[in-house]
Amino acid sequence: MTQESAVRVRFAPSPTGFFHIGSARTALFNWLYARHTGGTFVLRIEDTDSARNTPEALAALLEGMRWMGLDWDEGPEAGGDVGPYFQSQRTAIYAEYLQKLIDNGRAYEQDGAIFFKLLGERYTEFDKYKNAELEKVRTEPVTVHDAIRGDVTRAVETDFVLRRSNGDYGFHFVNVVDDIAMNITHVIRGEDHLSNTARHVEIYRALGAEPPVFAHIPLILKVDGKGKMSKRDEGSLIEEYVKRHFIPEAVRNFLCLLGWNPKDGQEIMPIAEIIERFDFDGVQKEGARFDEKKLSHINTEYLRALPVETFCWMAGPILAEAGVIDESTGEDYLHAVLAISQEKARDFEGLSELVRYFFTEDFTIDSGARERVFKKGEPMARLAELVPALEQLDSWLDSDIDHAILGLAEKKGQRKFDYFPIARLAVSGxxxxxxxxxxxxxxxxxRVIARMRGFAEAAT
RNA sequence: GUCCCCAUCGUCUAGUCAGGUCUAGGACACUGGAUUUUCAUUCCAGCGACCGGGGUUCGAAUCCCCGUGGGGACGCCA
Structure with a gap:
């Protein structure tokens, strides 16, 4: 696993300003495979569309990658021998490869654009989808060897654009040229590219290059409704999970499991173990529906497993941002609150509300909680007995409080837990x-005595 | 419309490639119970699927065909 290998994979996003969950998983699978094989993970930016590519968009992408813990060996900020890693800076390379095809007789100009020329008998046919007369080519079908799906055969039947009339190069062309020039050995990408692959293989062959191993991973589907998850769908952006304070390792673990599994039912695993076990054999062929319930569950597991110091360190900024704490909040008190709250928390998103009453006297009494507490017994009577009993205490350890309540209960002929619910309600709402x-x-x-008194007074 | 991919619980999936051990296993969710001072944890139990039809075979979730369903691709987008 740690052995150096010749495997070179790449993630080639086009910066849109957002990091889509599908892109994130494609990046993740490439990264996993690179780390599993000891190969190289290349990050290449497909920024040919100058209009929508901004420095901010690139920054968002890199940030998302870092948040997910996906480090790249070559690419922006990392450098490498086969750069530049921005397509916008590679036009000379494209021109060179295009010239090869022109010299080959495999590319021709028409209407100012350069087209790829398919080999085979030409004929004209009315294409219903495009609703036009089209020149088609009877080509030899291309068989793609896919590491996940096996052999897939598909024919390309119309010439396609390599360079647009405005001088920009087309996706299929630059994608293949870059993969050749960057010595990419395995192309791991979404299944939406499976149909394009025959086209890509045609280009490889025309350029006299050996196609890489292809591995088309299943798409992430909408939670409900039809189709793949798109940027407009709820929960489809990594940014959303960052904002909601999900634990990145949990999100990454969940994404690993969407379309891949280790076959023995193991789900929550350290990334090192996933890297060790990741392979194409465990990758699913069918599209996977995104299940946020499961993500939440995994996130909770990670949260509970956090060392308390880490939990506090992560929670601090979140509580500050929510206005629950500020600079005046005591370190020790905060730490104590968090230490007893971690095991009850499900996520950082809800933590603020969970602990708010620790930091303000201005908390509300939850009506549902009140109703439940007052459903049986005489809570107000118990509370009235409790205050003086607690007030007498000199020492305020858990055991002291416990003994005091137990003693009180015995004296009054009550059970210990007749005092608990009302005590909790009075001090926390x-x-x-x-x-x-x-x-x-x-x-x-x-604070406890004051709140209990306050509660008793408010009730009368 | 054409072509390509796919098809096990509501969801993620094991089992399919090398047919029998599958009265189909796990996880999430859900329901019930146990424990419990609340909440939660934990534990136990339950619910719940081989898309349909043909074939091949002594035997099919597993192999083949057809149908249906789902997904994708068909841009001078990436």
Missing amino acids: QAGGPDLLALLRVLGKE
Whole structure:
């Protein structure tokens, strides 16, 4: 695995300003394969469309890659021997390869554009889809050897544009030229390119180059409805998960599982293990539907597994951003709150609401929680008994509080847990949250007594 | 419309390539129960699928064909 290999894969996005989940997974699979084989992962920017390619768009892309933990060996900021890694800077190379095809007799000019010339008998046919008379070519069908799907045979029957009349080069051409010039050995890309591949192979052959190994991975489909997930769909942008404070390793782990699996049911795995086990044999052929419930589950697992120090370090900025804490918040107190909250949290997105009452006296009493607590027993009576009992305490450890409540219960002929729900409600306004004893301890005696008194007064 | 790819629980999937061990396994979600001071965790149980039809075979989720369904490609977009 760590052995050097000749494998060279590439991820060739066109910067649009967003990092689409499908692109992210294509990048991920390429990266996994490179790391698995000890090969080289190349990042090539397909920025031929100058109109929509901005520095911001590129930055967004690179940021997304970094967030996902996908490091590239060659490309922007990394350099490499076969650059430049921006298509916009490679026109001289394209011109050179195009000249080869012209010299070959495999390219010709028409209406100011340069077309690729297919080999075979020509005839004219009315094409229903394009609703026009078209010149078609009876070509020898091309068989593509796909590492995931096996042999796929498809014929290309119309000449296509290599260079547009405005001087820009077409996608199919530059894509192949770059892959040849960059010595790409494995092309791992979305299944939407499968039909284009025959065209690409034609170009390889015309250029006298050996086609790489192709591996077409399944597409990510909409959660509901038809078709593949597009940038307009909810949840389709990596940026969204960044904003919602998902754990990048969790998102990456989830994406690995969309279309690939290790066959033994293992799902949550350190990336090193996934790298070791990743191969084309485990890649699915069918499109996969994006299931955010599962993503959330994996994210929660990662969250709970975080070392408490890491959890605190990650939570701080999020709580600050939500206005739950500020510079005046004590380090130790914050740490204590987070330490008892981590196991109850599902995600960073909901953490702020989960812990808000720790940091303000201006919290509300949840009506649903209130209803539940008041459903049975005499909570107000219990609360009235509780306040003086707690007030007497000199020491405020979990065990001290526990003993006090237990003693009180025995004296009053109640059960210990007759006091718990109302205590929690009075100090937090909630019916759920961290372990009650820990919660009271962290809140501190003063605050607990004050809140309980306040609650009792408000109720009368 | 033409061509290409695909087809197991609601979803992600194992099993398909090398037919029997599959009364089809796991995970998410959902439901119920146990534990529990709340919430959650954990544990147990339940729900739930081989798209249809033909064939081949002693035997098919697995192989073949047709149908249907889903996805994709058919730009002087990438």
